[in-house]
Amino acid sequence: MNQPAQNDPILSVRDLTVEFRIAGKWTPVVTGVSLDVASGETLAIVGESGSGKSVTSMSLMRLLPPRQSRVSSGSIDFAGTDLLAMKRRDLNSVRGAGISMIFQEPMTSLNPAFTVGEQIAEVVRRHKKVGRREALGTAIRTMEAVGIPQAARRARAYPHEFSGGMRQRIMIAMAVCCEPRLLIADEPTTALDVTIQAQILDLLRELQHETGMGMIFVTHDLGVVAEVADRVVVMYAGNIVEQASVHDLYADAAHPYTHGLLKSMPTGARTAREGIYSIPGAPPRPVEFPVGCRFAPRCSFATAACSAPAELIEVGVEHVARCLRHGEIDLRIEPSRPEGALHV
Ligand SMILES: Nc1ncnc2c1ncn2[C@@H]1O[C@H](COP(=O)(O)OP(=O)(O)O)[C@@H](O)[C@H]1O
Numbered sequence: 001m002n003q004p005a006q007n008d009p010i011l012s013v014r015d016l017t018v019e020f021r022i023a024g025k026w027t028p029v030v031t032g033v034s035l036d037v038a039s040g041e042t043l044a045i046v047g048e049s050g051s052g053k054s055v056t057s058m059s060l061m062r063l064l065p066p067r068q069s070r071v072s073s074g075s076i077d078f079a080g081t082d083l084l085a086m087k088r089r090d091l092n093s094v095r096g097a098g099i100s101m102i103f104q105e106p107m108t109s110l111n112p113a114f115t116v117g118e119q120i121a122e123v124v125r126r127h128k129k130v131g132r133r134e135a136l137g138t139a140i141r142t143m144e145a146v147g148i149p150q151a152a153r154r155a156r157a158y159p160h161e162f163s164g165g166m167r168q169r170i171m172i173a174m175a176v177c178c179e180p181r182l183l184i185a186d187e188p189t190t191a192l193d194v195t196i197q198a199q200i201l202d203l204l205r206e207l208q209h210e211t212g213m214g215m216i217f218v219t220h221d222l223g224v225v226a227e228v229a230d231r232v233v234v235m236y237a238g239n240i241v242e243q244a245s246v247h248d249l250y251a252d253a254a255h256p257y258t259h260g261l262l263k264s265m266p267t268g269a270r271t272a273r274e275g276i277y278s279i280p281g282a283p284p285r286p287v288e289f290p291v292g293c294r295f296a297p298r299c300s301f302a303t304a305a306c307s308a309p310a311e312l313i314e315v316g317v318e319h320v321a322r323c324l325r326h327g328e329i330d331l332r333i334e335p336s337r338p339e340g341a342l343h344v
């Protein structure tokens, strides 16, 4: 089998800002996001709930509700095509065969009234000019490829007849049946137990190896990132706060938020001794994003300087971080500060 080409950029996002109409006012929810994904590569997007991971992913597929949301700036280049300039009806040719997506909760995306074989075949027919029988054949082969035993028989079953893990495999089959060049997986394993989660991650890696597709893997779990990704984007309050290779992020995190996320990961010995660390406070909602560094109100390293907006700066080779105090602080040495002493 041919090795998939590496480093061939398939998706380039520049300065993407997405706004939602919140209480009658257009409010930025995701701001200034730039990222690239190459064929055969996995980019993880990680961050706490509400940081803008799903809004970013959905905007790449132009799946956000049109009247309540808008892309107010930026560009999305997919295989040489500007997705933001495309007419809505032309987007259907990109979705499925170009970019496809899997979501956290398979049950909400499957129609309970149709067999899973019919539903996968329907996706095939939407993108390929093939007859019903041939589409069903492709559906069954894809079900085999994603590890569903007795696929020809199981294709005639309905979604509720499958376990959660098997349903997620069906969603993956639906997403890959038209051989997309980019797969966006938004928390695809969050609802699954650990063993099944590992199997699904293996499956995604295998499919990627076979097809050379690029992948965006969205998760709130840095532990999963190490398993699947080549590079990582860390999001906080609608911003990218750090971007690096997986290796550099774990070895040399440059942003206090990333450092906090790494510290929050359960690791056997430390957890048993000290309990699980969690970053104090909660992320701001879009209507209350601070003018300055958005993480400053929760950051133990913040000073008055952090009331200014923070830009992404280069902190290493292909490693950027959005911290005004980079170079001044040592993330391993937590400053002690009386609570409430800092107001930014
Ligand atoms: N339809 C919507 N209308 C208004 N705000 C929304 C809508 N969808 C998401 N948001 C807001 O956008 C922010 C980012 O959400 P989301 O991308 O879903 O976060 P994540 O996927 O990282 O958990 C959240 O503050 C959320 O409340």
Ligand SMILES: [Mg+2]
Pocket: 053, 054, 055, 186, 187
């Ligand atoms: Mg989400």
